[in-house]
Every structure is written in structure tokens, then in C-alpha cells.
Amino acid sequence: MTAINVLALDPGFEIRVVDAFATPQGIAARVDEIWAWEKQERGAQLTNGRAYSLCGHAPDCLTLQPIEYRHVLARRRAPDLARAGLAIRPVGVTGVLSCADGLVLGRRGDPVASDAGLWEAAPAGGLDHPDPTAQILGELREELGLDASRVPPPVACGMVEDVASGVIDIVLRLQSDASADDILAIHKALGTDEYSGLAIVKREDVAAFLEAERDHLLPALRPMLRLVGLAKP
Numbered sequence: 001m002t003a004i005n006v007l008a009l010d011p012g013f014e015i016r017v018v019d020a021f022a023t024p025q026g027i028a029a030r031v032d033e034i035w036a037w038e039k040q041e042r043g044a045q046l047t048n049g050r051a052y053s054l055c056g057h058a059p060d061c062l063t064l065q066p067i068e069y070r071h072v073l074a075r076r077r078a079p080d081l082a083r084a085g086l087a088i089r090p091v092g093v094t095g096v097l098s099c100a101d102g103l104v105l106g107r108r109g110d111p112v113a114s115d116a117g118l119w120e121a122a123p124a125g126g127l128d129h130p131d132p133t134a135q136i137l138g139e140l141r142e143e144l145g146l147d148a149s150r151v152p153p154p155v156a157c158g159m160v161e162d163v164a165s166g167v168i169d170i171v172l173r174l175q176s177d178a179s180a181d182d183i184l185a186i187h188k189a190l191g192t193d194e195y196s197g198l199a200i201v202k203r204e205d206v207a208a209f210l211e212a213e214r215d216h217l218l219p220a221l222r223p224m225l226r227l228v229g230l231a232k233p
Helices: 025-045 069-077 132-144 180-190 203-212 221-227
Strands: 004-007 014-017 050-058 061-068 091-099 102-108 119-121 124-126 155-162 168-175 195-201
Touching: 004 221, 025 069, 050 069, 050 091, 061 069, 091 119, 091 132, 091 180, 091 221, 102 132, 102 203, 119 221, 124 132, 132 168, 132 180, 155 221, 168 221, 180 195, 195 203, 203 221
Parallel strands: 014 061, 091 168
Antiparallel strands: 004 155, 050 061, 091 102, 091 124, 102 119, 102 195, 155 168
């Protein structure tokens, strides 16, 4: 069973950014090797962009360190590198979006880097600039086709850490008055392959959905839903 940690985070938290991470010389060749293999497999769709690692945490302040996506990928593909010097905790954002007709969940599509076929709260993505609110609104537009004008300001509810991968997601509550039909139609017109499908689950049906799909859930999904009061402790 995947180990998950839940970390407290105040809605008005601040962010501090420190100097960028430098790849330790002893593991640089292996990081490069993993990146070269992934690049060969995935081609032009794989780019080495900016990411961030959590290097300090208090409920009212996160300390972030700039890293590269190749560090994130190497940490995921070779967990033992964490003990050899790749001690990063990549940060992402996840929006728990409730619309007029229920909770919005997405089934991860085949092109994603990991966990294809699993249900997650949508939208979600890696943090590539130190503004989680702007990041989640960007993901909302890119993954679901909803503009920021369709939602009030997101509210941070906490963080969830996948211990094995080191990935930490900042969980933000999103609310929209859009109907299920609106969201499904906008997503279909968007033509993205980030999600192979969406589910709009009525609040009273969330527990039954989670039970029926228990073998197809992102491990962090239940803890995230607990943070926003949509799943039982």
C-alpha cells in the first residue's frame, strides 16, 4: 500500500524561494542517462522545464528550491537516487473542483508520464513557477477548458505527499457554477489527451464511486478529498 502523508497548510501561506538545486557530481551521469532514455522513448513531447522542490515547510510558509524536470523524472524512475543525493520533493498542485452537479474527476490518459488510467482530482499538474494559485488556474484552462472567470479564487486546504516518489501536491479547493453538461462539452471541444475521460460525481455518490473504483484511484485521491470534506476520515 502506498504511504501518504498529509501536511497542514494555511490558506494565506507565503512562499520563499532559495537558490537552485545543483545535481551532485556522483549521480549526474545517471540522471543524464535516465533523461536520454526517456527522451528517446517520448521524443519532442518531453521537455526539460522548470520545476520546484519543497525544502522547508511550516503551515504559513513554504520554502521552494528550483529544480529541473529531468530531476523529477530521475527521482521517479530511480527512487534509490534519493539516498545518493537526489533528495528532492517535487511540488505539484491539485484542484478539487466541485461544479453545480458534483465533484469533477479525471481519468489520466495514456500520454501522461505516470499512473495512466487512474482517477484523480482534476485539474492537476507540476509547479513550474512559484505561484500555486496561478498554476492551478492555468491547469484548469489547459486541462478542462475552464477560464479563471468561471471560479472564485482557489483556497489552499493542505498538502499531500506520496512518500515513495517524494511528490507533494498543494491541494486547492475550486468551485464553479458550471453544469456537468457544460464541463463535459467544454472538455470535449478542448481535444486534450491529458484525461481519457471525466466523471462528475454527485456529493452523495462520492463514497460509492470511490469504493467501486478503488483499484483505479490515484493513491493520494482519498486523502485529498478528506482535506476538503468530500471523503470520510
